[in-house]
Every structure is written in structure tokens, then in C-alpha cells.
Amino acid sequence: MxxxxxxxxxxxxxxxxxxxxxxxxxxxxxxxxxxxxxxxxxxxxxxxxxxxxxxxxxxxxxxxxxxxxxxxxxxxxxxxxxxxxxxxxxxxxxxxxxxxxxxxxxxxxxxxxxxxxxxxxxxxxxxxxxxxxxxxARKSPFEIEQLKRSGEIVVHVFSKVPELCKEGMAEVELDALLQAEGRRRGHQGWLRMRGLNQEMANIAIMAGESGAFPSYPDTPLKGYGVTHAIAQGASWRRIGRDEPIVVDYGGGYNGYTTDETRTFVIGRLPEPFKGAYEVALEVLHTFEAHAKAGSNGRDLYELCLKVVRRRGLQEYFMGYGEGKVKFIGHGIGLEINEWPIIARGRDEVLEEGMVFAFEPKFVFPGRGAVGVEVDYVVRRRGVERLTDFPIEVISL
Amino acid sequence: MxxxxxxxxxxxxxxxxxxxxxxxxxxxxxxxxxxxxxxxxxxxxxxxxxxxxxxxxxxxxxxxxxxxxxxxxxxxxxxxxxxxxxxxxxxxxxxxxxxxxxxxxxxxxxxxxxxxxxxxxxxxxxxxxxxxxxxxARKSPFEIEQLKRSGEIVVHVFSKVPELCKEGMAEVELDALLQAEGRRRGHQGWLRMRGLNQEMANIAIMAGESGAFPSYPDTPLKGYGVTHAIAQGASWRRIGRDEPIVVDYGGGYNGYTTDETRTFVIGRLPEPFKGAYEVALEVLHTFEAHAKAGSNGRDLYELCLKVVRRRGLQEYFMGYGEGKVKFIGHGIGLEINEWPIIARGRDEVLEEGMVFAFEPKFVFPGRGAVGVEVDYVVRRRGVERLTDFPIEVISL
Known part of the structure; x- marks a missing residue:
């Protein structure tokens, strides 16, 4: 060597x-x-x-x-x-x-x-x-290349879910298997988050009501964790049929962190999750149709919120009650909480080369959560997805 | 649930x-x-x-x-x-x-x-x-119980090495498999380390000269890492025959972190590693014969150093050159860099209920490293091992 x-x-x-x-x-x-x-x-x-x-x-x-x-x-x-x-x-x-x-x-x-x-x-x-x-905040072509390699780890891990996820398995067992898949592909080991007390699991797997359990992280879905000393991510809860299985995973390549989420289901996704997921996709498509260099994050947020309001889901959008977060997008790079932050009332203009995760999600208290999270690079005329993994709900 | x-x-x-x-x-x-x-x-x-x-x-x-x-x-x-x-x-x-x-x-x-x-x-x-x-620094019986559960995860992971470690496998592949074993047993996900820039992989696997590669961590063995953005732990180096395979792993249960190391080998451990490992065990036994509540860490360190000097290995003890660390033991608990610190010239009296990792290790520049690390609870009349996993070199 x-x-x-x-x-x-x-x-x-x-x-x-x-x-x-x-x-x-x-x-x-x-x-x-x-x-x-x-x-x-x-x-x-x-x-x-x-x-x-x-x-x-x-x-x-x-x-x-x-x-x-x-x-x-x-x-x-x-x-x-x-x-x-x-x-x-x-x-x-x-x-x-x-x-x-x-x-x-x-x-x-x-x-x-x-x-x-x-x-x-x-x-x-x-x-x-x-x-x-x-x-x-503005990434160079070299950095975007590292982020794409990081995204390839995410795609590999998501693509392994159908093979590895079994009914009756604990969230933490699936976490173990999927993290191992990422690590074998060269995942750097952990994600970094800036600031005191800022910690983020590489992967968070939340099935059924796990996705709605309250906790401290500044994310719409938190998870039980296997201990209250961690208080986020996968738990011992067993994965069942006909309930959302949310997998939120961050790649890590050469220092660069990605952050995407997909929703899986064994069987069929029931309401209100099915409808809410469709709205999440509608939000995502609306965002993609409008975001580009020069867009203001505040306006983009309002645009998304309008879609959600029209569907009557604003109460559950980006968390519920005390657990609701203000943002719908956050910069990624060497840390997972970089700029830009696309949030309610935050005046922030997207610039070419910025890279961020965009995550429309819905949380139904006591029942569970669904959502999608996609990483984007800001280009002059639009935003470009960092990975090509499908964004629809995946039936296992 | x-x-x-x-x-x-x-x-x-x-x-x-x-x-x-x-x-x-x-x-x-x-x-x-x-x-x-x-x-x-x-x-x-x-x-x-x-x-x-x-x-x-x-x-x-x-x-x-x-x-x-x-x-x-x-x-x-x-x-x-x-x-x-x-x-x-x-x-x-x-x-x-x-x-x-x-x-x-x-x-x-x-x-x-x-x-x-x-x-x-x-x-x-x-x-x-x-x-x-x-x-x-002083742990209660409740905390020692959590630490023992954390130690059980370590024992499980070490006991899986013979089954999972294969010649020709990359360090990071073994890392992936062993971390998955720990996580499935309820490992909390990550270890905490106090202070700015303090990061520690759950597991560090270093085969052959990987154990001697220099890097920033304040530990005797650092590892290449899969990227210089992490610069510690497992790398893409392939595990070979007749070379030390050092596995340094920290359990994490209910917030409590353990930290143990064992040396494995496929085939036979050659010199200077074989002899150095025997000295590491001699140091460990000497330490066990003298440490107890009331002992001063400074005296214990000198006692260990005396053994090492008698065997002529002081140059390689606890790292080499710039990479040499001052301590041979460090407290564990909710963080992996707690008190006590058993180090050269550090006046620190062991108290009943303190828990720490003790890690006599030897680093041979350009060649590799060997060592052992065992967690102890301080008792009135001695020190008690937290786990019962064998301390000898394990042939695979």
C-alpha cells in the first residue's frame, strides 16, 4: 500500500x-x-x-x-x-x-x-x-465530485433495502446490515455536524410510529434510538407489514456527507401515509420546477407550504407540534448542517454550486411518518439531483 | 412497544x-x-x-x-x-x-x-x-452495571473475529462486519469523546504496517483510515498472513462506553511482534498485581515502564517518535476520555469505583504494532476486569 x-x-x-x-x-x-x-x-x-x-x-x-x-x-x-x-x-x-x-x-x-x-x-x-x-457554502467541481461519490454509497445502500429488510426484524438489525453495506463501499465511518452537542447517526430507520416519537434533534423525524442516551435513530421496534419504513441515510466519502431519505413498505402503505407521500412528491416536483441560482429560499419555502396547505396537511408538515422544524432544506458538505438553510422566513439566495438536502416530510403523532429527501446541486437554470435513485415509495 | x-x-x-x-x-x-x-x-x-x-x-x-x-x-x-x-x-x-x-x-x-x-x-x-x-470519575454500581453490558458487546464482537476475518479481506470490510455484529447486539451507534475535534471510531482495525502509520489521534495506534478526512481506523489495506491484526473496539450501551483491544493473527505472529506482545502481557500482569484503590497512576506507570525497559522495548512503547502518547490508561464512562488518566508524571490516585482502559502497546515504525487493552474497575484490594475475554494473541 x-x-x-x-x-x-x-x-x-x-x-x-x-x-x-x-x-x-x-x-x-x-x-x-x-x-x-x-x-x-x-x-x-x-x-x-x-x-x-x-x-x-x-x-x-x-x-x-x-x-x-x-x-x-x-x-x-x-x-x-x-x-x-x-x-x-x-x-x-x-x-x-x-x-x-x-x-x-x-x-x-x-x-x-x-x-x-x-x-x-x-x-x-x-x-x-x-x-x-x-x-x-459554494462547492467547487472537485467538491461536487466527492459529493457524487458519497451519493453513490447512498444509492448502493438504498438498493440493498429490498434484499435485507424483512418483516419482524428490529429497526436496529436493518440499521446494522445497511451500515455494513455502506462501510464496505468505503463509507468514511461517521458524519460530522457543526457545533456543541450536534450529533447525527449515519442512518436512521424508523418504522411505523417510531417516526413520530418526539426527541431533541432538529430534524422532522427523530426516532427512539436504542437508548435514551442517544435518543435518535433505529430502535428495537420490529418492522411490520403495511406501515411506512423510513430510511434516512448519509453517505460519507472523502469527508463529504450526503443525506437522503426514502420510504419503503412491506405490503401497502395505508392512509394517511399514502396521501401524505403523494403530497411530499408534489412539493418536491414544485420545488424542482422553481429552484435555481438566484431563487430565494424564503419564497421556495412559501411555495412548498402552499402545496401542503392546499392538501390540508400543514399541521403534520415537517414535524408535529413542538417537534416541527423550521427548515425544509439544509446545506451538506464536510458537515451535515452547512449553508444554505431553506427555511420559513429565512432570506437566503441560492447560488450556483450550493449543495443541499431537500426533505418534505409529514409526521402523524402516535402513528408514524413518511417523507423523501433528495440532495441537489444548484445550477444556473435549475437544480440537479445528486443521485438518480427513484423517489417513489418502494414496496418490498 | x-x-x-x-x-x-x-x-x-x-x-x-x-x-x-x-x-x-x-x-x-x-x-x-x-x-x-x-x-x-x-x-x-x-x-x-x-x-x-x-x-x-x-x-x-x-x-x-x-x-x-x-x-x-x-x-x-x-x-x-x-x-x-x-x-x-x-x-x-x-x-x-x-x-x-x-x-x-x-x-x-x-x-x-x-x-x-x-x-x-x-x-x-x-x-x-x-x-x-x-x-x-467514580462510577456507581448502576454505572458499572451499564459498563458491563457495554463490555458484553465487546466480548461478542471479539468472539466473532475468528469466523469473520479472512485473509485478503480489506480492513474496512472486517470493520463493517464486526460493527454490524455490535449494532445487532444493541450498540448505541457511536462513542463520545469530550472536547473540540475529539472523534473516535467505534472500531479500529489495523493489520500489518497500518498499526504504525502516523496520524493525529492521541492514541498509540492510529490507522490510515479510508480517507485523510478521517485519518484514523480501518483502511483499504488487505489483511495478510503472519502479521498482527489489531482490533480496538468500544462497546456502547445506554450511554456507557468500553474500550478494549486484542491482537489476532492468521498463521503465526513473527518477531518483533511476538516478543513485544509477551512484554505487553507482562506489563499487564505487573499492573494487575499492584493497582488498587489508593495507588498513584504515576507510580503504576513507572512500574510498567520498568518492565518495558528491562526488555529493551522502551523506544516502541505506547507509540514511536512523535506519535508516542504519555498515557497507558484512560477513564471510560459516558465519554471515552474520562478520568483517571494513568500517565507518565501525572499524580493521580485511583479511587474505588473508577473505571478505565489500560493499554500496553508497541509500535514498530513502518512495520506494524501489537498490544492489548483491558477495562478495569478499581476495587479496594485490586482491580477487576470488566470482561472475561482472553488476553492472549488469538490465532485464526
């Missing part, structure tokens, strides 16, 4: 990303960015190795690595320096001289911030989280 | 934990603790639902829930109040009146801290991370 059999991030890709960040830093009056979160460091440097990435507005960006220096040097096209810790960065002139330093306020722990403050006294610290999220 | 088929945390357990925190708060002059991290909230309240846990020194602790109130009320024995966000906590008198408020500085993001500062002006904020870690 060669030392690095991975698809590394090309140099021009890294340079373009850093330039995007610099543009936003300049607008915000930030002289140097000091990045600590592993995913941000990976995005802007091409390596996940442990350290700090310093991006001055003018001078060369430098990756300061605590561990592993050798591996980081092989993976990143940037200048890599070996350090023992934060204090070793004090000798770096652009950081030393800067008055206004940008940090990731949304993920930087207070304790680490205090160490940064002590190491670099007399500076003003500014939040550049939103600048980073904004750069990361 | 009944609404909550889970083993909930008993009320007296929650009360005892909160009393432990109060004792430390009082010592530190903290009047109220405001907890936000999901695992800490779960530990002290019994539910993972999204919200804030407020523990006053004198008055009743209250769990303020954003979502899901209903589920939190079913799971937690504490008083639960429904809130829309942080600002709704301002009406809570003990928090309003307190001058010194304790927060989790080690995980609290700066942005959220600033919102807390704005919502509760004129207060002094103190770090109670170490108080929390210290309370959590």
Missing part, C-alpha cells in the same frame, strides 16, 4: 478557498484568521492533522502542526511548521503584528479562547464563523 | 451525582452551575433532551428544556421547565441572584458564552469542568 492512497485536495482548490476567506476577512476588517476546528482546518489546508491554521490577509498562510507533522506535510500544499502548542505561534510575525484576529466563535471552547487571549495580548478578536460558512 | 423501553437513570443516582457536584461547587465558591453540554446534562439529569441544567447550591436543580419537553419529563426525575431559549432562564431566581456562576469552560463555545454573559450581566463566571470530571 502506498503511503497516501487518498484523493487529496488539489493546491488550486486550497488557494481558491483561502482567497474566498481573505475577501470576507478584508470586508470585516480582520487582519489574520486563526482556525482551530478540525473541519475548517481540513477545508482550508487539506489535512485533518492536529494544529492551528493561520491565514494572514497579505502574507502566506501557515499550518502549525502539533501532530502529525509528517502526515500533514504530505497532505497539505501549504507551508507546514511543527509546533508543541499554541505558544509556539507567538513567533509568527503576521499574527504578532495583527491587531484584529478572526476566530471561530461558534465552536471555539471558552477555555481555549482564554489561552489564545493570554498568548496574544492586546488584540481584538472577531467572529469569522459566518465568513467560513459562507465560503464553504 | 412501550413509550420508554430504556433503563432510565434512577432518581437516587441523579441525586447523589448532583450532591457530588454541589460539594465541589461549594469548595470553589460557585453558587449556581449552568450546564449546557449534552453528556453533562444527561449525567446529572437522566435525559439527553436539548436544554440547560441549572444546579443551585441550596435550592432545587431545574432542567430547562427547549426540545423535547415531553420526553425529558418522562426521562428525568428532576423538575423540568419548558423554555424557548436561554433568555427564559432569566426569571429563575437562584440564577438571577447568584453572583458566581459555574460553566463548562472546556466545551462551552465562545459564541454561546457571550450570549450567557449578555443574558446574565454582572456575574462572575467560573470554570467547573474539572469539578464535573471529578464527580463523573
Amino acid at each position: 502506498c503511503a497516501l492512497p487518498f484523493v487529496l485536495t488539489p493546491r488550486e482548490e486550497i488557494e481558491r478557498r483561502i482567497e474566498g476567506l481573505r475577501t470576507r476577512m478584508e470586508e470585516g476588517g480582520v487582519e489574520v484568521a486563526l482556525l482551530v476546528q478540525n473541519v475548517d482546518v481540513f477545508y482550508f489546508s487539506g489535512t485533518l492533522q492536529r494544529g492551528y491554521l493561520v491565514v494572514p490577509l497579505q502574507q502566506e498562510a501557515v499550518l502549525f502542526i502539533q501532530q502529525d507533522y509528517e502526515r500533514a506535510s504530505l497532505e497539505s500544499p501549504l507551508r507546514v511548521e511543527k509546533v508543541r502548542g499554541l505558544r509556539d505561534l507567538r513567533g509568527f510575525r503576521p499574527l504578532l503584528q495583527a491587531k484584529r484576529v478572526g476566530l471561530e466563535f461558534d465552536v471555539l471552547p471558552l477555555g481555549l479562547f482564554q489561552r489564545i487571549e493570554r498568548s496574544f495580548q492586546g488584540k481584538e478578536f472577531l467572529d469569522i464563523s459566518r465568513d467560513i460558512l459562507s465560503v464553504r | 412501550c413509550a420508554l423501553p430504556f433503563v432510565l437513570t434512577p432518581r437516587e443516582e441523579i441525586e447523589r451525582r448532583i450532591e457530588g457536584l454541589r460539594t465541589r461547587m461549594e469548595e470553589g465558591g460557585v453558587e449556581v452551575a449552568l450546564l449546557v453540554q449534552n453528556v453533562d446534562v444527561f449525567y446529572f439529569s437522566g435525559t439527553l433532551q436539548r436544554g440547560y441544567l441549572v444546579v443551585p447550591l441550596q435550592q432545587e436543580a431545574v432542567l430547562f428544556i427547549q426540545q423535547d419537553y415531553e420526553r425529558a419529563s418522562l426521562e428525568s426525575p428532576l423538575r423540568v421547565e419548558k423554555v424557548r431559549g436561554l433568555r427564559d432562564l432569566r426569571g429563575f431566581r437562584p440564577l438571577l441572584q447568584a453572583k458566581r456562576v459555574g460553566l463548562e469552560f472546556d466545551v462551552l463555545p465562545l459564541g454561546l458564552f457571550q450570549r450567557i454573559e449578555r443574558s446574565f450581566q454582572g456575574k462572575e463566571f467560573l470554570d467547573i469542568s474539572r469539578d464535573i470530571l471529578s464527580v463523573r
Whole structure:
């Protein structure tokens, strides 16, 4: 095996990303960015190795690595320096001289911030989280390629459901089999989600009323989980006939996460699920007919809601009661909660190259849930599906 | 299926934990603790639902829930109040009146801290991370029972290796099959690790030189991973004959994480691995003969190092070069990086009820690694293994 059999991030890709960040830093009056979160460091440097990435507005960006220096040097096209810790960065002139330093306020722990403050006294610290999220929101052709490979894992896993899903099997058994299928195809192992307490199972399988059980995740369907210490996803509930079996799965390839959902059924889907699924598809088709670069997410949401209202299902749309979520679409990429967010009242213009999951779903309290989730790339004249797996209910 | 088929945390357990925190708060002059991290909230309240846990020194602790109130009320024995966000906590008198408020500085993001500062002006904020870690370090009989159930998943998975591991199979294929075995037995889905950027695969399979490849994780063996965006664990490398196959697996039951390692081989283990494994076992037996409540981790580490030095293997012990780690044991519980930490020069006294993974391992650069990892409960007169799976090298 060669030392690095991975698809590394090309140099021009890294340079373009850093330039995007610099543009936003300049607008915000930030002289140097000091990045600590592993995913941000990976995005802007091409390596996940442990350290700090310093991006001055003018001078060369430098990756300061605590561990592993050798591996980081092989993976990143940037200048890599070996350090023992934060204090070793004090000798770096652009950081030393800067008055206004940008940090990731949304993920930087207070304790680490205090160490940064002590190491670099007399500076003003500014939040550049939103600048980073904004750069990361538009995907390059290289990134879309990684996302498509991630989508291929999803297609493989969905296509295995008819063979592996059996009546009487526990949700968690099907979860085990399907995750194994994804992993054997090179699923990276887990999905990342930005922020404190943000956790997301690779797969969530919810049969019958499992899809309607309330829990904390900011998703329309949550699942029981096998323990209240996880409180999401598959449970020990057995999969039955004539009830919706919702499979929500995220591929993971070379860091890039996809997120799609299909509804399966052994036998026939009864009402209200059958009708609700048809409305979900109607919402999806309406969305596809209108979304493109330049569309506003707020308008698209209202358009979808209009379809749902016409069918009288607004009470169950995107969750029920307290569990209702505000969004119908969310960006995907290195993390599963990226921009754009297509949500009620949120002013957000779709840009070419943005990639997101769109998920019209309906939750009927105490009974269950149905829905579909499809990943899209925003193009000039429309939106393009990331995978070609059928969107209809699949009878097993 | 009944609404909550889970083993909930008993009320007296929650009360005892909160009393432990109060004792430390009082010592530190903290009047109220405001907890936000999901695992800490779960530990002290019994539910993972999204919200804030407020523990006053004198008055009743209250769990303020954003979502899901209903589920939190079913799971937690504490008083639960429904809130829309942080600002709704301002009406809570003990928090309003307190001058010194304790927060989790080690995980609290700066942005959220600033919102807390704005919502509760004129207060002094103190770090109670170490108080929390210290309370959590000693496990109750209830917790040890959950850890034993978690260990049973590990034993099941290890016992499946002889059947599932085949020559020529990629590490990641074996990973897929073994994780599926764990999940079918009720593995909760993932392991938690405290702190920014802390991620740990449920299983890491490293055959031959994979065990020696450098990467960022603070563990002696890291693995290639299937992508540099993960950079740990199983890879596409094929498993061969006469080479070490290291399987490092963590069970997850009801929130509680175990962490054990065994070395397998198809054929015969060659040198230097065979000899090194014997030394690993010698270290383990020496440790078992001396460790008990009252032992100091620093002394135990030196004792182990003495064995290793006598065999001339110190260069390879617990990693090689830059990748060497300082610890040989780490606490396990709701997170995989709990206290105690048994490490070089670290003054830490073992207490009855502490549970930790002990992992003597050897890394030979460019060649591979071997080792064993066993979980222990600290008892008055010694340490007790959490599982009974054999510790010898297993020939397949």
C-alpha cells in the first residue's frame, strides 16, 4: 500500500478557498484568521492533522502542526511548521503584528479562547464563523465530485433495502446490515455536524410510529434510538407489514456527507401515509420546477407550504407540534448542517454550486411518518439531483 | 412497544451525582452551575433532551428544556421547565441572584458564552469542568452495571473475529462486519469523546504496517483510515498472513462506553511482534498485581515502564517518535476520555469505583504494532476486569 492512497485536495482548490476567506476577512476588517476546528482546518489546508491554521490577509498562510507533522506535510500544499502548542505561534510575525484576529466563535471552547487571549495580548478578536460558512457554502467541481461519490454509497445502500429488510426484524438489525453495506463501499465511518452537542447517526430507520416519537434533534423525524442516551435513530421496534419504513441515510466519502431519505413498505402503505407521500412528491416536483441560482429560499419555502396547505396537511408538515422544524432544506458538505438553510422566513439566495438536502416530510403523532429527501446541486437554470435513485415509495 | 423501553437513570443516582457536584461547587465558591453540554446534562439529569441544567447550591436543580419537553419529563426525575431559549432562564431566581456562576469552560463555545454573559450581566463566571470530571470519575454500581453490558458487546464482537476475518479481506470490510455484529447486539451507534475535534471510531482495525502509520489521534495506534478526512481506523489495506491484526473496539450501551483491544493473527505472529506482545502481557500482569484503590497512576506507570525497559522495548512503547502518547490508561464512562488518566508524571490516585482502559502497546515504525487493552474497575484490594475475554494473541 502506498503511503497516501487518498484523493487529496488539489493546491488550486486550497488557494481558491483561502482567497474566498481573505475577501470576507478584508470586508470585516480582520487582519489574520486563526482556525482551530478540525473541519475548517481540513477545508482550508487539506489535512485533518492536529494544529492551528493561520491565514494572514497579505502574507502566506501557515499550518502549525502539533501532530502529525509528517502526515500533514504530505497532505497539505501549504507551508507546514511543527509546533508543541499554541505558544509556539507567538513567533509568527503576521499574527504578532495583527491587531484584529478572526476566530471561530461558534465552536471555539471558552477555555481555549482564554489561552489564545493570554498568548496574544492586546488584540481584538472577531467572529469569522459566518465568513467560513459562507465560503464553504459554494462547492467547487472537485467538491461536487466527492459529493457524487458519497451519493453513490447512498444509492448502493438504498438498493440493498429490498434484499435485507424483512418483516419482524428490529429497526436496529436493518440499521446494522445497511451500515455494513455502506462501510464496505468505503463509507468514511461517521458524519460530522457543526457545533456543541450536534450529533447525527449515519442512518436512521424508523418504522411505523417510531417516526413520530418526539426527541431533541432538529430534524422532522427523530426516532427512539436504542437508548435514551442517544435518543435518535433505529430502535428495537420490529418492522411490520403495511406501515411506512423510513430510511434516512448519509453517505460519507472523502469527508463529504450526503443525506437522503426514502420510504419503503412491506405490503401497502395505508392512509394517511399514502396521501401524505403523494403530497411530499408534489412539493418536491414544485420545488424542482422553481429552484435555481438566484431563487430565494424564503419564497421556495412559501411555495412548498402552499402545496401542503392546499392538501390540508400543514399541521403534520415537517414535524408535529413542538417537534416541527423550521427548515425544509439544509446545506451538506464536510458537515451535515452547512449553508444554505431553506427555511420559513429565512432570506437566503441560492447560488450556483450550493449543495443541499431537500426533505418534505409529514409526521402523524402516535402513528408514524413518511417523507423523501433528495440532495441537489444548484445550477444556473435549475437544480440537479445528486443521485438518480427513484423517489417513489418502494414496496418490498 | 412501550413509550420508554430504556433503563432510565434512577432518581437516587441523579441525586447523589448532583450532591457530588454541589460539594465541589461549594469548595470553589460557585453558587449556581449552568450546564449546557449534552453528556453533562444527561449525567446529572437522566435525559439527553436539548436544554440547560441549572444546579443551585441550596435550592432545587431545574432542567430547562427547549426540545423535547415531553420526553425529558418522562426521562428525568428532576423538575423540568419548558423554555424557548436561554433568555427564559432569566426569571429563575437562584440564577438571577447568584453572583458566581459555574460553566463548562472546556466545551462551552465562545459564541454561546457571550450570549450567557449578555443574558446574565454582572456575574462572575467560573470554570467547573474539572469539578464535573471529578464527580463523573467514580462510577456507581448502576454505572458499572451499564459498563458491563457495554463490555458484553465487546466480548461478542471479539468472539466473532475468528469466523469473520479472512485473509485478503480489506480492513474496512472486517470493520463493517464486526460493527454490524455490535449494532445487532444493541450498540448505541457511536462513542463520545469530550472536547473540540475529539472523534473516535467505534472500531479500529489495523493489520500489518497500518498499526504504525502516523496520524493525529492521541492514541498509540492510529490507522490510515479510508480517507485523510478521517485519518484514523480501518483502511483499504488487505489483511495478510503472519502479521498482527489489531482490533480496538468500544462497546456502547445506554450511554456507557468500553474500550478494549486484542491482537489476532492468521498463521503465526513473527518477531518483533511476538516478543513485544509477551512484554505487553507482562506489563499487564505487573499492573494487575499492584493497582488498587489508593495507588498513584504515576507510580503504576513507572512500574510498567520498568518492565518495558528491562526488555529493551522502551523506544516502541505506547507509540514511536512523535506519535508516542504519555498515557497507558484512560477513564471510560459516558465519554471515552474520562478520568483517571494513568500517565507518565501525572499524580493521580485511583479511587474505588473508577473505571478505565489500560493499554500496553508497541509500535514498530513502518512495520506494524501489537498490544492489548483491558477495562478495569478499581476495587479496594485490586482491580477487576470488566470482561472475561482472553488476553492472549488469538490465532485464526
